Amino acid sequence: MKTLLFAFLLPLSASAVQPFPAKREVPRVPSSANAPLHPLDPLGPREVAKALAVLKKEGKVATDTLFPYLMLKEPPKAEVLSWKEGMPFRREAFAELYDRKTGKLFEATVDLRAGRVASFHEVPGMHPSVMISEFDAVPPIVKADPRFKEAMKRRGITNLDDVAVDIWAYGSPRDEFSRTARLMRAIAYFKGKGTNFYARPIDGFTATVDVTERKVVDVLDTDVLPVPPDSADFDKASLTKLEGGKLRPALKPLVISQPKGVNYEVRGHEVRWNNWSFHFALHPREGLVLYLVRYNDHGTWRPVLYRASLSDMMVPYGHSDQHWTYRAAFDEGEYGIGRYSGSLDVGADVPTNSRLFDALFVDDFGKPYVTKNAVALWERDGGLLWKHMDMYNGGKNESRRGRELVIGFITTISNYDYGLNWVFKEDGSLELEAVLTGIMLSKGTTVTRVDGHDHSGDLKFGHLVAPNVVAPHHQHFFNVRLDLDVDGTTNSVAELENHALSEGKENPFGNAFEMTETLIPSEKGAARDLDFLSQRKWLVFNPSSRTEKLGYPRGFLLLPGENAAPYLQASSPLLERGGFVKHQVWFTQERDDEMYAGGPYPLQRPTSDGLPEWQKQNRSLDGQDVVLWYTFCVSHAPRPEEWPVMSVHKTGFQLLPAGFFDRNPALGVRR
Numbered sequence: 061m062k063t064l065l066f067a068f069l070l071p072l073s074a075s076a077v078q079p080f081p082a083k084r085e086v087p088r089v090p091s092s093a094n095a096p097l098h099p100l101d102p103l104g105p106r107e108v109a110k111a112l113a114v115l116k117k118e119g120k121v122a123t124d125t126l127f128p129y130l131m132l133k134e135p136p137k138a139e140v141l142s143w144k145e146g147m148p149f150r151r152e153a154f155a156e157l158y159d160r161k162t163g164k165l166f167e168a169t170v171d172l173r174a175g176r177v178a179s180f181h182e183v184p185g186m187h188p189s190v191m192i193s194e195f196d197a198v199p200p201i202v203k204a205d206p207r208f209k210e211a212m213k214r215r216g217i218t219n220l221d222d223v224a225v226d227i228w229a230y231g232s233p234r235d236e237f238s239r240t241a242r243l244m245r246a247i248a249y250f251k252g253k254g255t256n257f258y259a260r261p262i263d264g265f266t267a268t269v270d271v272t273e274r275k276v277v278d279v280l281d282t283d284v285l286p287v288p289p290d291s292a293d294f295d296k297a298s299l300t301k302l303e304g305g306k307l308r309p310a311l312k313p314l315v316i317s318q319p320k321g322v323n324y325e326v327r328g329h330e331v332r333w334n335n336w337s338f339h340f341a342l343h344p345r346e347g348l349v350l351y352l353v354r355y356n357d358h359g360t361w362r363p364v365l366y367r368a369s370l371s372d373m374m375v376p377y378g379h380s381d382q383h384w385t386y387r388a389a390f391d392e393g394e395y396g397i398g399r400y401s402g403s404l405d406v407g408a409d410v411p412t413n414s415r416l417f418d419a420l421f422v423d424d425f426g427k428p429y430v431t432k433n434a435v436a437l438w439e440r441d442g443g444l445l446w447k448h449m450d451m452y453n454g455g456k457n458e459s460r461r462g463r464e465l466v467i468g469f470i471t472t473i474s475n476y477d478y479g480l481n482w483v484f485k486e487d488g489s490l491e492l493e494a495v496l497t498g499i500m501l502s503k504g505t506t507v508t509r510v511d512g513h514d515h516s517g518d519l520k521f522g523h524l525v526a527p528n529v530v531a532p533h534h535q536h537f538f539n540v541r542l543d544l545d546v547d548g549t550t551n552s553v554a555e556l557e558n559h560a561l562s563e564g565k566e567n568p569f570g571n572a573f574e575m576t577e578t579l580i581p582s583e584k585g586a587a588r589d590l591d592f593l594s595q596r597k598w599l600v601f602n603p604s605s606r607t608e609k610l611g612y613p614r615g616f617l618l619l620p621g622e623n624a625a626p627y628l629q630a631s632s633p634l635l636e637r638g639g640f641v642k643h644q645v646w647f648t649q650e651r652d653d654e655m656y657a658g659g660p661y662p663l664q665r666p667t668s669d670g671l672p673e674w675q676k677q678n679r680s681l682d683g684q685d686v687v688l689w690y691t692f693c694v695s696h697a698p699r700p701e702e703w704p705v706m707s708v709h710k711t712g713f714q715l716l717p718a719g720f721f722d723r724n725p726a727l728g729v730r731r
């Protein structure tokens with residue numbers, strides 16, 4: 061459940077387009093509250109109000125209309141790329157309008173400059189993602205149902221104020237009814253007087269709610285399992301008690317100090333730091349999106365990425381119990397990563413030297429609201445950048461300390477918290493750090509102790525993390541859409557592999573291995589898998605831009621990190637719906653309307669109309685505008701040390717320049 065703070069909107073002020081100021085000026089609120097400076101700036105409150113007024117004026121809004129999303133409709137890529145500061149640019153709003161009475165979903169584009177609806181059409185058969193208001197609307201419906209009361213009574217619970225009801229997206233539909241009606245699942249936890257109800261599942265009960273009809277349409281009430289006895293609260297008072305009366309002594313301070321100020325400049329949503337420049341926005345669906353990432357190569361600004369975003373997620377649970385088989389959270393497509401982001405806590409969530417940015421979202425009823433401090437930007441120590449100690453010259457040392465720029469946000473979808481940080485480095489590389497923390501989903505069980513390595517019954521599909529609590533196995537799949545523009549939009553794709561040569565004339569001592577480079581000419585054959593033996597990597601390069609000295613086509617390499625294949629059977633409906641997990645690396649030709657790997661509306665969809673479908677067009681990837689889609693996965697077999705709250709698990713990948721520069725771009729870094 062999400063509590064939202066509806067902040068007062070800041071007064072509007074028009075601000076003229078100006079070049080980067082010579083002196084660093086620090087506007088507290090980004091341009092979301094002011095007139096947009098750039099075609100990719102998110103909508104401001106005045107624009108949201110105008111979009112809503114135009115939709116109303118043209119008769120598109122009924123009494124029962126909800127707004128799953130109302131946000132900037134990004135201008136076509138070609139238009140953004142040809143835009144120069146000072147030129148006029150289009151401003152359009154994209155709105156999903158959901159009629160909660162009829163269940164009809166519409167998409168609208170509002171031309172904000174002309175003050176008219178530019179397009180409006182129904183999207184038949186699709187469900188918008190779970191809306192924040194539904195988290196509030198569904199639990200009372202469940203609690204009022206006599207079957208719920210009966211089920212709780214069977215478990216010895218008569219005071220329903222002690223019970224928390226949490227909701228889930230329906231999952232993969234299996235019949236026509238579950239495709240058409242808007243359905244949510246509801247599960248129960250014992251809250252009592254505690255603060256962490258996720259630790260105390262009331263298992264064996266799932267209700268299915270028709271949200272439109274506002275009634276429970278199905279109840280699955282099976283085993284009565286013990287409610288876990290331990291509260292597992294982790295507020296300060298509870299932890300003090302748990303730790304035997306006192307917490308650890310506070311450590312002496314470690315101070316992060318930038319006495320001469322920061323090294324980045326911010327104007328609106330644009331950031332410049334070191335040799336990097338980029339634009340950012342906190343998108344309500346995708347979370348933090350980077351645009352127009354460029355690197356200044358000795359005075360030449362070279363594009364690297366046009367747009368980088370999390371395109372969808374899928375978190376399937378691996379327990380065969382019927383209360384668990386539907387659980388596979390498409391955290392982005394079914395819920396929305398950005399709009400569930402929270403206000404960052406400086407000194408804990410992010411370092412004390414962070415600069416914070418508010419983000420503007422629109423609630424289900426079309427009202428804009430601000431999430432304070434939703435995005436953080438900070439510089440951090442990057443560890444050793446490079447070094448050599450000359451052992452023949454008295455141990456003379458040449459080394460450089462690295463510095464990194466990080467921009468990130470944290471989202472909370474019910475029990476889990478995800479952080480995503482983009483890291484910019486001085487050697488021309490980029491890293492995405494995905495951070496997993498929060499509370500693992502819990503299942504009730506009769507087991508109270510393991511006594512060894514028991515892997516039977518509930519312990520086959522999960523691990524005991526507390527008496528009567530099993531945390532079922534699950535996988536977190538993230539798909540990232542990387543619209544690389546490596547020194548321009550004309551790019552090609554190659555797969556790199558290491559191969560040992562057979563012993564023979566070319567390899568007389570059996571030590572030689574080669575790196576092969578295989579072009580991937582088109583989308584057919586561009587769904588690729590990681591390979592341990594050949595250490596497969598992928599290169600996106602610009603065939604028409606060569607480095608001056610060595611003549612390499614300028615390229616960027618995907619260096620995968622932790623990953624895993626899905627444990628879903630081929631017959632699993634989840635593989636149909638979340639087809640983007642079937643392979644780890646995908647390439648497509650860029651299309652502005654191919655944005656979400658699980659398709660635009662994955663909620664209650666039997667199949668996906670996303671990435672695997674688009675790829676069937678077999679468009680060329682040779683000298684084209686190319687998009688790299690990378691699916692990475694954390695296979696989570698829970699440990700007791702991750703209970704009741706997980707220490708951060710960090711995962712992600714890197715993008716490394718490969719033949720983009722003629723030499724180490726970090727040689728110019730001063731000591």
Ligand SMILES: [Cu+2]
Nearest residue numbers: 500534536696
């Ligand atoms: Cu997990």
